[in-house]
Amino acid sequence: xxxxxxxxxxxxxxxxxxxxxxxxxxxxxxxxxxxxxxxxxxxxxxxxxxxxxxxxxxxxxxxxxxxxxxxxxxxxxxxxxxxxxxxxxxxxxxxxxxxxxxxxxxx
Numbered sequence: 558x559x560x561x562x563x564x565x566x567x568x569x570x571x572x573x574x575x576x577x578x579x580x581x582x583x584x585x586x587x588x589x590x591x592x593x594x595x596x597x598x599x600x601x602x603x604x605x606x607x608x609x610x611x612x613x614x615x616x617x618x619x620x621x622x623x624x625x626x627x628x629x630x631x632x633x634x635x636x637x638x639x640x641x642x643x644x645x646x647x648x649x650x651x652x653x654x655x656x657x658x659x660x661x662x663x664x
């Protein structure tokens with residue numbers, strides 16, 4: 558059973574994590590099917606791979622949690638900086654807008 562597909566508006570790290578989880582689940586499912594089909598020589602390989610896949614899932618979850626934590630911390634820092642220096646933030650935003658407008662106008 559697959560989770561709902563992610564949309565293009567879903568952040569890249571989340572799409573990557575979902576895609577990696579889908580690949581891991583597919584490998585696990587195919588190995589289980591091969592074992593059920595009667596190829597018992599695959600059982601030990603399946604168990605080892607299954608163990609590694611579980612470890613990989615945990616590492617992926619940790620990686621995703623760390624990425625979310627860092628992103629939130631960065632957003633909070635930016636929010637604090639904007640509140641501490643609102644005119645500087647407005648100036649930087651205006652300068653960036655002028656540069657982008659200038660670059661687009663040159664096309």
